[in-house]
């Protein structure tokens with residue numbers, strides 16, 4: 001068994017998790033509730049093993065480095081974080097209804113990582129600039145932030161869906177609007193802190209490798225734009241009393257910015273971070 | 279309303295903050311689409327003459343330092359400063375407020391209340407001790423409603439937001455200091471050569487270092503697949519011709535000296551070679567630059583040498599054929615690997631020779647006295663965010679009114695994290711219902 005097999009299996013287990021959560025939501029399949037959680041926990045463990053094994057394999061190849069250094073590895077870590085975060089939310093807020101809106105992101109990320117021809121799955125050695133512990137700190141912090149924003153976007157979509165069609169019996173089973181709004185906000189706050197840490201560790205790394213902590217390269221600029229969008233959202237909520245629909249929309253807009261920072265910049269624009277595109 | 283207070287209101291408003299943050303975000307996009315810092319000709323070719331001129335007028339080719347973008351950043355700073363001056367005194371008042379001067383009415387309207395009738399006379403003290411033990415600050419006062427015991431915790435967490443806002447200003451201050459008192463430059467130093475100046479990144483103007491840096495050696499290591507693994511330069515710093523510091527630098531491990539930092543950033547390979555000869559008799563050693571297929575003489579030592587052939591893998595020389603001759607001996611030619619010492623004594627020459635391709639190391643040189651401020655700002659931001667989001671100013675009051683019986687009114691409030699407070703509050707109540715009943 002090698003890491004790519006384990007990570008390949010993960011893609012399908014997350015698909016199955018998604019189906020279980022959708023079934024719970026759509027068909028009121030309450031008997032499946034415990035099974036969905038158990039299955040997702042197992043899927044997460046399989047993925048964890050896959051990531052750990054990939055780490056070990058890189059050492060066996062003599063180029064040992066944490067599996068967080070290219071597009072493929074970061075997408076895999078992104079999926080991992082979404083599931084971990086979702087399970088924490090499920091446990092903390094005692095609802096499985098969010099699963100149908102959060103777990104699909106992890107499946108899509110894994111499917112993209114596994115099947116896209118844009119990105120290479122091979123374990124490759126690191127060019128000198130990437131050999132830094134700051135890189136690991138940078139990737140980990142950014143992707144925890146991105147994963148939180150993905151979950152927040154799922155929650156935002158859930159809010160809008162429920163808000164638009166109030167009396168639908170299907171949607172009645174979703175948590176009350178106020179609760180969704182509250183969890184969305186908390187998830188965004190959590191993401192904001194990690195994104196802040198991500199931008200800071202990125203700046204420290206750039207300074208230690210090139211002597212400039214900030215160079216307005218497209219990726220940096222887009223991460224700042226994303227950061228501003230969430231800063232704006234927090235202020236609109238705290239000081240202008242925005243909540244509900246508007247915050248839900250901002251959660252979606254923010255996540256579009258995340259996707260662009262993460263994916264769009266690598267493939268549509270050019271810059272320092274182009275290592276991600278191979 | 280007079281003009282001053284209108285201007286003040288404008289600069290302290292959150293609407294302005296929302297406008298400025300949106301404006302910075304939206305305009306920032308331009309610079310990620312239009313390549314920055316290119317020549318005018320580039321923009322003409324890419325976008326046409328008219329657009330290129332339009333870009334020039336609006337400073338689009340260098341938009342992040344343009345007057346209008348800096349104005350937006352200035353507006354953000356002014357907004358932050360005025361807003362903080364405006365609000366901080368109020369926030370601070372909340373921290374230092376005398377919590378014991380609340381009326382019974384006010385306490386009854388708090389988010390969390392609990393009434394205990396016919397309480398034992400020691401209950402209030404028990405509660406007070408429990409709170410004290412939990413690190414709460416206690417104040418006590420006799421009022422017309424009874425004795426008020428006011429307990430509070432984390433009052434200073436109200437400053438968290440201000441720490442975050444100030445941290446942004448500190449980072450800006452760092453950037454400004456770096457702009458005016460620092461520089462960015464680069465220099466290419468061939469092996470064995472030195473320099474006392476570098477060239478400014480934007481203008482290529484020479485900048486004097488005030489000391490000399492020599493590149494003793496440059497090395498590249500490769501992975502098996504041919505990718506570069508590490509670039510290393512051995513640098514020596516000289517002050518007035520005296521060696522004061524020797525350091526091997528790598529990417530991510532720069533050399534720091536007198537407030538300047540030297541980063542390994544690039545290299546250039548030459549068609550020249552470095553031949554190092556070490557005498558086995560007097561241990562003297564000397565390195566010569568030998569252009570490909572040219573004869574070099576070691577003056578006073580009766581040695582002539584040269585590189586007659588070289589094998590390269592892409593642009594990297596992997597083996598060289600060196601030719602050495604002294605007037606007493608037959609000329610020697612041997613194949614050598616880079617940097618490996620070969621003894622020539624078998625051939626009757628009391629020397630060891632080692633050869634490598636000659637490189638120049640490309641260094642990025644930066645002086646930025648503002649970095650310290652930027653890092654302090656970043657640290658403050660993380661601390662401030664943690665305080666602002668996860669800590670809350672919690673307050674609990676115990677009003678003991680003694681009439682025919684002793685009644686306790688316990689009230690509590692928090693400015694954030696209601697769930698966490700609720701837990702603390704109920705735990706406190708549970709602890710006394712246990713002791714009371």
Ligand code: HEM
Nearest residue numbers: 231238239290291292295354357358361439442446666667
């Ligand atoms: C990118 C820039 C900014 C960041 C990262 C930022 C961050 C924050 C944070 C983290 C909070 C805390 C919310 C809370 O938990 O209470 C906050 C609150 C606030 N911010 Fe900002 N801020 C920024 C810019 C501004 C600006 C320019 C203003 C100008 C008016 C402003 C005004 C406020 C106000 C009035 C509050 C509410 C304070 C309170 O709760 O009493 N912020 N900000």
